[in-house]
Amino acid sequence: MEEVIFQDLSESHDATSELTAHSHLLQERAVGGDKGHHGGPIRSCLANVPNEIWQQIFSFAQTWAEIWHDDNEIALPEVLEYRNLATICAVSRSWRQIAIGHRSLWTSLPKLVVSAEEDFPWRSRARARDGQDAKRWIQLFLSRAGGSLPLTCGVTIYPGGWAQDQGAIQDVVKVLTDQCHRWGTVTLHIPQEAIAPLLSCIEGKLPMLSTLMLDTTLGAAVPDSSDDYRLNLFLEAPKLRTASIAWIFSESITNVEINLPWSQLERLSLKVPGGSLYKDLIEAQPVDLKELWYSASEASVPPIPPTPIIFPKLEHFSVSLESDEDEASFIDHLDQLTLPALTQFSLRVQGVHPDAFYAKVLSLIQRSGCSLETLYLGPCDVPTTNPVYFDILALSPRLTAIKIKHPEISELLRKLVLDPTCPNPLVPALQRLELRGNPSRRGPQARVDVNALMRVVRSRTLDLPQYSTGGETGCVLKPLDTVIIGSYDMRLLHDDLTLWESQELRDRFQKYGSPDPLAFPSAMTPEHAERTVEKLRENDYLRPLFSKSPSEEEFFEKAADIIRLLDELEALDIENTNTSALLRSGLLSPLDYYASRKEVAAPNMPQGAREVIHAISTRAKYILNRWRPFILRDLAACPYVWKFGDWCGLWLPTKMKRWHVRPGEEGTSWHGLISDASSEADDR
Numbered sequence: 001m002e003e004v005i006f007q008d009l010s011e012s013h014d015a016t017s018e019l020t021a022h023s024h025l026l027q028e029r030a031v032g033g034d035k036g037h038h039g040g041p042i043r044s045c046l047a048n049v050p051n052e053i054w055q056q057i058f059s060f061a062q063t064w065a066e067i068w069h070d071d072n073e074i075a076l077p078e079v080l081e082y083r084n085l086a087t088i089c090a091v092s093r094s095w096r097q098i099a100i101g102h103r104s105l106w107t108s109l110p111k112l113v114v115s116a117e118e119d120f121p122w123r124s125r126a127r128a129r130d131g132q133d134a135k136r137w138i139q140l141f142l143s144r145a146g147g148s149l150p151l152t153c154g155v156t157i158y159p160g161g162w163a164q165d166q167g168a169i170q171d172v173v174k175v176l177t178d179q180c181h182r183w184g185t186v187t188l189h190i191p192q193e194a195i196a197p198l199l200s201c202i203e204g205k206l207p208m209l210s211t212l213m214l215d216t217t218l219g220a221a222v223p224d225s226s227d228d229y230r231l232n233l234f235l236e237a238p239k240l241r242t243a244s245i246a247w248i249f250s251e252s253i254t255n256v257e258i259n260l261p262w263s264q265l266e267r268l269s270l271k272v273p274g275g276s277l278y279k280d281l282i283e284a285q286p287v288d289l290k291e292l293w294y295s296a297s298e299a300s301v302p303p304i305p306p307t308p309i310i311f312p313k314l315e316h317f318s319v320s321l322e323s324d325e326d327e328a329s330f331i332d333h334l335d336q337l338t339l340p341a342l343t344q345f346s347l348r349v350q351g352v353h354p355d356a357f358y359a360k361v362l363s364l365i366q367r368s369g370c371s372l373e374t375l376y377l378g379p380c381d382v383p384t385t386n387p388v389y390f391d392i393l394a395l396s397p398r399l400t401a402i403k404i405k406h407p408e409i410s411e412l413l414r415k416l417v418l419d420p421t422c423p424n425p426l427v428p429a430l431q432r433l434e435l436r437g438n439p440s441r442r443g444p445q446a447r448v449d450v451n452a453l454m455r456v457v458r459s460r461t462l463d464l465p466q467y468s469t470g471g472e473t474g475c476v477l478k479p480l481d482t483v484i485i486g487s488y489d490m491r492l493l494h495d496d497l498t499l500w501e502s503q504e505l506r507d508r509f510q511k512y513g514s515p516d517p518l519a520f521p522s523a524m525t526p527e528h529a530e531r532t533v534e535k536l537r538e539n540d541y542l543r544p545l546f547s548k549s550p551s552e553e554e555f556f557e558k559a560a561d562i563i564r565l566l567d568e569l570e571a572l573d574i575e576n577t578n579t580s581a582l583l584r585s586g587l588l589s590p591l592d593y594y595a596s597r598k599e600v601a602a603p604n605m606p607q608g609a610r611e612v613i614h615a616i617s618t619r620a621k622y623i624l625n626r627w628r629p630f631i632l633r634d635l636a637a638c639p640y641v642w643k644f645g646d647w648c649g650l651w652l653p654t655k656m657k658r659w660h661v662r663p664g665e666e667g668t669s670w671h672g673l674i675s676d677a678s679s680e681a682d683d684r
Contacts, residue, residue, distance in 0.1 A: 111154040142175075157191065170198060214258075229255075270294050295321075321348065529585030
């Protein structure tokens with residue numbers, strides 16, 4: 001079978017094979033092609049590279065990191081793109097032998113994904129992989145991984161896929177469970193009803209398991225006769241150190257009991273109905289616990305421990321309670337904790353009086369003697385007017401990130417204006433400030449006090465002494481790099497920010513020759529820029545892994561749309577325009593994407609597609625190079641890059657990034673500007 005899947009180029013004459021064509025291109029690049037003596041020195045050089053170096057290079061080529069995860073849970077394990085190994089093995093016999101001989105390359109097994117069309121009703125077709133095809137890939141990797149190294153595997157089963165093909169899924173998963181004694185890292189996104197038929201055989205057979213991710217939220221809750229659920233599959237796992245459990249919340253299940261080796265855990269994330277898991281953890285008192293995320297439903301407020309508890313290594317403590325009932329008992333629970341190593345603290349509760357809430361948080365910090373670096377206190381009961389809140393900030397001079405959730409933030413902003421001459425400035429190291437207004441769509445959105453906000457920003461950026469080492473104050477002053485604003489009126493925020501820049505930074509704009517922000521051409525209003533970005537992304541026909549090849553008519557129609565958009569952008573009078581509107585719209589990101597395309601990515605493209613793509617790439621690159629000096633000019637005058645999300649401000653908040661531009665500096669990174677100016681918000 002491996003000859004079929006990973007056949008050498010020298011053994012294949014199938015000119016229609018996409019893999020063969022792509023591998024041939026890689027081979028030409030690797031050894032210099034058939035161009036006489038030109039390839040000789042390169043071949044000789046590559047022939048002297050030790051196999052161990054090639055194997056390390058191959059392992060880098062295999063990496064594919066997860067992009068996004070909820071900020072209330074542990075990040076998912078790194079995902080490896082196994083198809084890259086297929087390409088590597090098809091370049092040449094020597095590469096194939098080197099790769100096959102390195103067993104650790106094959107220990108990250110291809111992920112099994114099973115879905116049906118009803119799982120993705122908004123898509124024209126479901127993205128799924130045939131179970132038997134996945135089985136063949138997994139078996140191939142297992143044959144090359146040897147019999148002793150720990151394995152990394154993942155299974156994602158959507159409810160529709162499970163309902164349609166349970167027998168085939170069980171057959172494929174058995175290939176994985178037969179190797180459960182070698183599981184090192186396992187990620188399971190499966191419906192609750194699939195756990196017993198698929199995983200019951202692994203109990204007591206997990207001697208190498210170190211990382212467990214179990215998520216049942218893809219499916220529906222299955223009621224138990226006793227209204228709770230017990231799971232003992234992972235109790236005997238002597239090497240387990242990281243666990244993330246996310247369970248579907250439902251009125252039919254009031255409590256989930258999952259037995260884990262609690263005393264040995266180092267990183268833990270729990271989103272499970274009922275408080276028994278938190279209770280089990282607290283009673284076990286794992287001395288090596290470093291990170292804890294805990295999210296609770298209405299019926300899952302954990303009990304108060306009877307005696308004081310110290311977690312000597314706990315650095316990250318995040319708790320989110322979604323109910324208004326009995327949460328005061330959890331606040332009392334803080335009195336029993338001492339966390340001397342705590343640096344990241346997040347506590348979100350409802351229905352608790354602010355005075356009691358902040359007093360207990362302050363007491364915890366004082367008792368622990370910790371020095372916080374990030375802080376998120378989540379009650380909406382006017383946190384910024386409570387004096388104890390500022391006592392907490394004053395106790396944390398190393399704070400680099402603050403998150404506040406309340407529509408009225410003016411008092412906080414006034415306190416955060418930095419005075420570099422003050423002997424004890426408030427949060428001198430602050431680099432990230434997140435502000436959240438009304439958390440729901442009900443009622444009008446709050447308006448941000450932009451004057452107060454920008455006084456904070458300016459005091460911590462433009463007015464901040466450069467390269468501060470503390471001086472007479474004894475503390476290092478760091479620039480504010482990121483501001484995230486969500487759930488406010490985004491249209492008013494955009495207009496207020498533009499007006500503020502025009503009025504407050506007029507002298508700087510004149511100094512650097514930058515036009516007034518209000519003087520952008522009517523052809524590039526924020527709404528028009530937003531539509532242009534959407535069209536550029538809609539017409540993105542070059543992503544090879546997720547779309548089929550377009551028809552000839554479709555290809556040239558989309559190409560014509562892109563060329564028309566590029567015509568509009570090239571016609572803009574950039575020299576006499578303040579480019580902040582372009583930065584805020586996110587235009588640089590799709591332009592940079594088109595400019596960087598060098599080849600036809602998808603197979604079976606129409607005749608002439610390569611030339612059209614090259615012309616679009618060249619045109620986009622020309623526009624970016626033409627804009628570059630004027631963007632740098634405007635950033636030197638006002639180095640705040642504001643990126644606006646959706647106008648409702650609920651799901652994609654507005655984000656400010658400070659781009660570090662010094663007047664007259666040469667060699668400024670253009671791609672740094674692309675990423676900072678157009679990156680999406682870090683969380684939702």
